[in-house]
Amino acid sequence: MPLSVPDRLTDLPYAHLLRPHTGPLRSDERYDTVHFDGGEYTDQSAAGATFLECAFTGVALSGVKLRRARFNEVWAQAGRWVGCDLSDTEWQDSAVTGGVLAGVAAHGSALRRTVLRGCKLEAVNLRGAVLRDVVFEDCLLRDVDFGEAKLTDVSFPGSTLEEVRLRGARLTGVDLRDAVRLGLPDGHQGLRGAIISSPQLLELAPQFAHALGITVKD
Template identity: 30%
Template sequence: METRTIRRTSVTLPELDRPDLYLSHVTSLEGGRGRLEEFHYAGGDLRDLDLADTHLLDGRVTGLKARRVQLEKIRVDAVEFAGCDLSSLRWADSRVSRTVFRDCRLMGAALEGVTLDHVLFESCKIDYGTFTRVRAVGPVIFVNCSLREVTFTAADLGAALIDDCDLRLTAFEGGKYRGLDLRGNDLSQVRGLSSLRGIVIDHSQASQLTEALTAELDITFGEDLSNG
């Protein structure tokens, strides 16, 4: 079983190259009776992609570009998304497990009520996205991703790890983050520090959190005042 491990966090990856699995090329992600399995969807350039009440199982989605994406009540198991541009993604009330997003553009994506279990985001651009009531019920890894100005609201990311990511003006607004591993990142511009009780960092990052808190509280140092 293939895994991706960073420090203490291991994500089980989809096994799509095993000899007993043949991925059929498909021209749509809409399966019969709401289920699509053992598939490869490649190179689609769509204006709109709307999926609801669908189960995607054992498949690859590569090079998909869609200008507007609406996903609702979707179950995704053992799927790899690679080189996709889903910048207008709206994804709600769904469950994603053993899934990889690699080299994808998810700019401004809005996830709400999505449950994640063994999910890897690798080298993705997710700037300006919103994660609302997103729960990591199993391990989740963000590695080498851009999360600039992403907002996590009422999220549960205690089982997650964020490593070597751009966290400039990334905000945490309520939620549960105890155990979230933030080592390997520059935390000096993170916002919403009061929500981050119980996170895991390195000693060297403590000064970065101090810098972030100073900016967040708009603190003025007395020695910087003109009258002393």
């Protein structure tokens, strides 16, 4: 599922159209070909806003309310999203690279054809989210909750999963083979529909045995 992600701002097809953003974020605003560069936004609200062909570089958002916001063809690099409300947001044809998402509420969100590369996700709530054609590449996912979420054609190449919860999730074509580590506290719960490698199967074998009531003794 190759998804192309530009490495540089100048590689964006709409780079020549970008104009710098000034002032605070605003709810229900439409941001079209806007460049958010190096700004800090704290406890502001952009709920219901639309970001179309926008770029974020080195932006720090803390406690920002973005509920029901839409991100279409957005490119975000080296940003920090801390304690933000991203619930019920929509992401399509977008990329987040080298970013940090910590304490983020993203339950009920929808991500389609989106790449997260070299990101750190910690204490991120994605319960009930819908992910289709999403790639977590070289990411650290720690204490990320996919409970009751629907994941279709999602992959985790080079990523480390620690305390990632999948209980109640529905997986279709979810490829975990290239993940560096599978730290799944729910064990086998939620893995139906996933693709794993033989070494990963051996790693998870004790959890499968426990779930089936099997005692293994040598």
